[in-house]
Amino acid sequence: MSSPPIWGRNMLLDVQNLETWYGPIAAMKGVNLTVAEGRIVAVLGANGAGKTTLLNTLAGVIDPFKGQALFLGQPVQGLDADEVARRGLVLVPEGRQIYPFLTVRDNLMMGAYARRDRDAVARDLEKVQAWFPRLKERDSQHAGLLSGGEQQMVAIGRAYLSAPKLLMLDEPSLGLSPRLVQVIFTIIRRIRDETGTAVLVVEQNAAVALKHGDDGYIMELGRIVAADTCAELSRKEDVREAYLGGREAEGLSGTAQRWKRRRTWR
Numbered sequence: 001m002s003s004p005p006i007w008g009r010n011m012l013l014d015v016q017n018l019e020t021w022y023g024p025i026a027a028m029k030g031v032n033l034t035v036a037e038g039r040i041v042a043v044l045g046a047n048g049a050g051k052t053t054l055l056n057t058l059a060g061v062i063d064p065f066k067g068q069a070l071f072l073g074q075p076v077q078g079l080d081a082d083e084v085a086r087r088g089l090v091l092v093p094e095g096r097q098i099y100p101f102l103t104v105r106d107n108l109m110m111g112a113y114a115r116r117d118r119d120a121v122a123r124d125l126e127k128v129q130a131w132f133p134r135l136k137e138r139d140s141q142h143a144g145l146l147s148g149g150e151q152q153m154v155a156i157g158r159a160y161l162s163a164p165k166l167l168m169l170d171e172p173s174l175g176l177s178p179r180l181v182q183v184i185f186t187i188i189r190r191i192r193d194e195t196g197t198a199v200l201v202v203e204q205n206a207a208v209a210l211k212h213g214d215d216g217y218i219m220e221l222g223r224i225v226a227a228d229t230c231a232e233l234s235r236k237e238d239v240r241e242a243y244l245g246g247r248e249a250e251g252l253s254g255t256a257q258r259w260k261r262r263r264t265w266r
Contacts, residue, residue, distance in 0.1 A: 010037045011070075012166050012198050013058070013089070018067035018077070020050075020057045027053040029222040030067070035166060035200050035215075040192055042213035042230060043202040044243060050222040051202035052094055055168050058200075059091040060084040072165070086114055088165030094174060096155040100144025104135050107143045107154050111161035121161065127195070128157035131187050149180035156184070160191065167191070169201040173208060181205065185212045206243035210234040218243070 013035040020028040028050045035041045045051050056062045058069055060081035069077045071089050085091075098107050108128060112121045129136040132153040138146065143154055152172060159167055169188070173181040185208050191197055203209040210216060213230040218239065226233065233239050 011035070012037055012072060013200070014070040015058070016068050016070070018054075018057060018069060019065045020053050020062055021065045026065075027222055028057065028064075031219075031222075031224055033217055033224065033227075035198055037198055038192065038196050039214045040189065040199045040201065040212060042209035042216045043200070043219055044204070044206045044209055044216060045202075045219035046204065048221075049219040051219055052170055053222075054219070055091055055170050055200070055202055058084070058089060059168065061091075082114075085162055088163065090159045090162050090164035090167055092155050092159045092167065092169045092172065094170040096148075096151045098143045098151050098154050098158070101142055103140050104143050104146070104154060105139045108135070108157050108161055111158035112163075115161075115163060120163075124161050124163070128160055131190055132157060148175050149177070149184070152176065152180075152184055153187075156187070156191075160197070164197055166198045166200060169199065171203060172201060173203060173205045181208055185209075188212065206239075210244075 011034055013033070015031055015033040018028055018031045019026065031050070031054060033041075033043070033054075043051050043054065053062065057064050058076070060076070060079050060083065064077050067077065068075050071087060074087075076084050076087065076089060099110065102110075108125065109121075112124070115121050134150055135153055135157060138150065143151065146154065156169070156172070172184050172188070176184065188199055188201065189212055192199055201209060201213070210230045210233055216228060216230040216233045217224050218226040218233070226236070226239065228236070234244065
């Protein structure tokens with residue numbers, strides 16, 4: 001499966017033939033993917049498609065079985081998660097995973113634990129509080145008392161305070177109201193527009209991801225089955241049918257049974 005037509009741009013991340021297994025089960029099968037500087041890249045797919053496995057493998061949470069991931073030209077596959085984060089490849093995990101008994105400020109500052117320039121940290125904290133004014137209002141409140149949307153804001157702010165070059169978000173819309181989903185994705189675009197930070201986001205909400213993203217991939221059963229700009233993907237008939245509310249379809253191939261019969265993707 002080819003990558004979106006962005007090869008003329010400077011590549012931050014170049015994933016080549018990446019495979020990850022859970023015991024005897026192949027969760028990812030030969031994934032190829034690129035992220036260029038300053039781009040928002042959306043990875044779409046249903047539950048079980050391999051999206052979270054992809055991010056966890058890139059973040060060093062899971063070791064791949066084969067393949068490589070080049071970040072800023074250097075391989076990161078198989079590195080410990082803390083080393084991957086120090087290099088600027090930072091994950092906002094599914095479910096937020098904040099520290100409920102710490103204050104909002106302490107949660108945010110956990111993202112900056114490896115940074116030494118405290119003036120730069122203070123400036124970045126001001127940016128986060130400008131993007132998410134609710135967090136400034138609740139600065140000294142225990143994070144476990146926040147709403148789901150506010151906790152997602154904390155998780156994104158914490159990740160930004162680790163000074164990412166590429167921010168990876170796993171299902172940022174999960175459990176949020178449609179209004180809050182729009183708020184979160186609008187802030188994601190602000191982060192990119194105001195700081196130049198590239199974003200790799202995996203989502204089941206295809207409509208909002210394609211609206212706010214630049215380049216897109218669709219995963220099914222551990223494989224990349226489509227890749228293009230988000231604008232082009234949103235215009236493709238098979239994508240619209242499978243992911244944007246067209247006629248019933250189980251994925252890009254029409255049905256899972258059809259996929260098993262043909263084993264080809266176009």
